[in-house]
Amino acid sequence: MASSTASRWFRPEVYPLFAAVGVAVGICGFQLIRNICINPEVRINKEGRAAGVLENYAEGEKYAEHSLRRFVRDRNPEIMPAINSFFTNPSK
Template sequence: MGRWVRPELTRNVFLNPDVRIDKAKRGMGVLENKEEGEKYAEHGLRKFLRTRPPEIMPTINQFFSQDE
């Protein structure tokens, strides 16, 4: 491969249920793939991250935000 491929594009192409690579499904206007969409939306990592606070490094944030 002569060029770099952006990782987010590659991830989107392989994991997003709305992206059509297969020729048989490419001509369809609306895909009937509710199960595949549910699997994409309810991915284990997404389920885990929904319960976590939106912090990058919580330990460092707590260290610097505590009063002495």
């Protein structure tokens, strides 16, 4: 029975499924760790929870404006700019 289950699920056809699920689990894990470790609204210790609602706007701004967001802020929202400009500007 175990060999038939292994031969059913460990075929080359299901490797893309394993990869997609693995990437999704990795993204979820990254967000979970990021929120637990550096989100200013998440407090793990007892003293932090007892403080109630904090007015820490600077820390919240630092969390929301991370380096990736600052990097893409002044860029055009295009995936392939060369192909987009080729098809939108045919005079070139």
